Amino acid sequence: MSISFKNDKDFDSLLPVELRQKADIHFSPIDIIERSIDFFEENNVSNVLDIGSGVGKFCIVGAHLSNMHFTGIEIRQSLHLVGQNILKQTKKTSVSLLNMNITEVPFGQFDGFYYFNPFFENIADDGQIDNKLSTKVQNFNHYTTYVEIALNAAPLGSCLASYWTPHSAIPSSFLLIDSFGELSFWRKG
Numbered sequence: 584m585s586i587s588f589k590n591d592k593d594f595d596s597l598l599p600v601e602l603r604q605k606a607d608i609h610f611s612p613i614d615i616i617e618r619s620i621d622f623f624e625e626n627n628v629s630n631v632l633d634i635g636s637g638v639g640k641f642c643i644v645g646a647h648l649s650n651m652h653f654t655g656i657e658i659r660q661s662l663h664l665v666g667q668n669i670l671k672q673t674k675k676t677s678v679s680l681l682n683m684n685i686t687e688v689p690f691g692q693f694d695g696f697y698y699f700n701p702f703f704e705n706i707a708d709d710g711q712i713d714n715k716l717s718t719k720v721q722n723f724n725h726y727t728t729y730v731e732i733a734l735n736a737a738p739l740g741s742c743l744a745s746y747w748t749p750h751s752a753i754p755s756s757f758l759l760i761d762s763f764g765e766l767s768f769w770r771k772g
């Protein structure tokens with residue numbers, strides 16, 4: 584059986600029931616993924632990092648839309664395992680999903696980044712995906728600063744798609760190219 588992802592329901596139907604009702608808020612909509620992939624392709628990106636990849640939706644759908652390689656880093660083991668299971672069903676070899684903290688990952692080998700406000704739960708009053716992580720303001724500052732420094736070390740010409748991420752979290756080495764609501768495209772000058 585070949586799997587296609589024409590709309591969000593196609594992907595959500597592969598999720599465990601308890602995650603389906605959270606998917607709208609926590610995982611990227613297909614049209615946002617499509618626009619981001621178009622931006623990466625226009626800029627000849629080949630190796631994409633999703634910073635906080637959840638169940639791997641961005642990476643897995645992205646791999647169905649393009650020939651780029653995708654790496655998704657997810658701190659929650661439960662989400663990582665769901666993603667691995669979906670990935671296995673799609674048989675895509677151009678996706679690597681890893682269960683790690685983003686602070687363990689250097690960014691130098693990537694030339695495309697997707698940044699969907701992954702650390703917000705550390706400063707939010709409610710709406711966390713689950714209560715298994717200890718969330719605190721110090722984590723928000725630590726992770727955000729790590730990403731800023733790591734993005735500064737990314738190659739010139741690297742592209743970044745940010746979604747619901749405050750522009751203040753993007754280092755000034757990245758220039759804003761375009762914005763569509765909460766989705767913004769950046770390129771390292």
Ligand SMILES: C[S@@+](CC[C@H](N)C(=O)[O-])C[C@H]1O[C@@H](n2cnc3c(N)ncnc32)[C@H](O)[C@@H]1O
Nearest residue numbers: 609610611635636637640657658684685699701
């Ligand atoms: C808003 S969700 C986005 C998921 C995915 N990028 C997508 O677009 O569908 C952010 C994810 O980042 C993960 N996350 C939070 N802090 C992290 C960290 N320090 N390292 C790796 N992942 C993290 C959360 O567990 C959550 O799954």
